[in-house]
Amino acid sequence: METVLEVRGARHNYGATPALAGVDLDVGAGECVALLGPNGAGKTTLVNLVVGLLPAKEGRVRVCGGDPRLASTRRRLGVVQQSLGFPNTLKVVELVTGAAVRAGMPRSAAGPVMAELDLTDLAGRRAAKLSGGQRQRLQLAMALVADPRLLVLDEPTAGLDVPARKRFWQLLVERRARGTGVLVTTHLIEESSAVADRVVVLNHGRVLASGTPDELVARLPDRTVIARTALGRDRLAVLPGVVSVRNDGEHVHLGTRTPEALLRVLLAEDPGLSDLRVEGAGLEEAVAGLIERGAA
Numbered sequence: 001m002e003t004v005l006e007v008r009g010a011r012h013n014y015g016a017t018p019a020l021a022g023v024d025l026d027v028g029a030g031e032c033v034a035l036l037g038p039n040g041a042g043k044t045t046l047v048n049l050v051v052g053l054l055p056a057k058e059g060r061v062r063v064c065g066g067d068p069r070l071a072s073t074r075r076r077l078g079v080v081q082q083s084l085g086f087p088n089t090l091k092v093v094e095l096v097t098g099a100a101v102r103a104g105m106p107r108s109a110a111g112p113v114m115a116e117l118d119l120t121d122l123a124g125r126r127a128a129k130l131s132g133g134q135r136q137r138l139q140l141a142m143a144l145v146a147d148p149r150l151l152v153l154d155e156p157t158a159g160l161d162v163p164a165r166k167r168f169w170q171l172l173v174e175r176r177a178r179g180t181g182v183l184v185t186t187h188l189i190e191e192s193s194a195v196a197d198r199v200v201v202l203n204h205g206r207v208l209a210s211g212t213p214d215e216l217v218a219r220l221p222d223r224t225v226i227a228r229t230a231l232g233r234d235r236l237a238v239l240p241g242v243v244s245v246r247n248d249g250e251h252v253h254l255g256t257r258t259p260e261a262l263l264r265v266l267l268a269e270d271p272g273l274s275d276l277r278v279e280g281a282g283l284e285e286a287v288a289g290l291i292e293r294g295a296a
């Protein structure tokens with residue numbers, strides 16, 4: 001498989017604060033890699049190195065063999081990042097067409113990509129007048145219209161509603177099938193696990209674990225206790241053996257390695273507990289467990 005992203009020994013400090021402490025990462029053509037980790041793990045710093053916004057103080061970053069600080073390399077990149085703004089006075093169609101032209105694509109490439117992202121009806125709207133989710137879709141359209149070799153997406157689903165999120169993951173699958181490499185950071189671990197070929201867990205600026213979602217889940221003999229309960233998140237988080245707490249509609253998902261002990265305490269603390277079931281852990285619980293354990 002052709003490598004579209006190669007990171008070797010990347011280190012970065014902000015003054016005295018270490019952000020990356022020697023990271024290796026590869027993304028192949030047609031591969032989707034999800035970069036996961038808690039707040040402050042170093043994900044955005046790594047993304048900034050990959051897209052050429054930060055220089056690598058130590059180590060090496062190559063996109064399609066080139067330095068991402070060079071404009072010629074950046075043409076092969078599609079980027080969606082919270083911090084990237086665009087001129088608010090321009091219209092949607094002007095921004096998408098401009099992105100196509102800058103990437104050496106025909107102006108006609110804009111139409112199909114806007115249709116893919118449900119932006120056709122908003123073509124004449126100024127970017128400043130868009131909602132948060134619409135702006136997010138616009139950024140994605142500007143990234144995709146360049147037909148990039150590597151898509152780098154930092155929290156791309158922020159602000160998207162459920163149908164837009166589904167459409168977004170579908171789009172990634174389609175692009176991946178066409179050979180685009182994808183590096184995506186997200187807090188929606190379960191959603192990303194359906195699409196990601198590989199997951200890289202970052203913590204304290206290091207790669208804590210890397211593998212397919214199934215491999216990571218299999219590394220921990222965890223269970224998920226699912227129930228409806230009146231107990232609040234803060235109380236649940238400190239119950240014995242609880243590794244992670246996730247709300248899913250009216251249910252709560254508790255990751256644990258000791259489900260029997262946890263069930264006893266849960267039933268004692270909340271006699272009204274209902275809809276109880278115990279399942280094998282999902283990726284979200286596995287990642288929380290790996291971080292807690294500091295797995296190598």
Ligand SMILES: Nc1ncnc2c1ncn2[C@@H]1O[C@H](COP(=O)(O)OP(=O)(O)OP(=O)(O)O)[C@@H](O)[C@H]1O
Nearest residue numbers: 014017018019037038039040041042043044045046
């Ligand atoms: N501009 C900056 N100046 C100083 N320290 C910074 C700066 N940006 C990030 N840091 C620090 O570097 C470390 C890594 O931050 P980074 O933003 O890369 O993490 P992250 O994994 O993206 O976090 P989050 O999930 O919260 O976005 C943190 O300790 C953070 O406080």
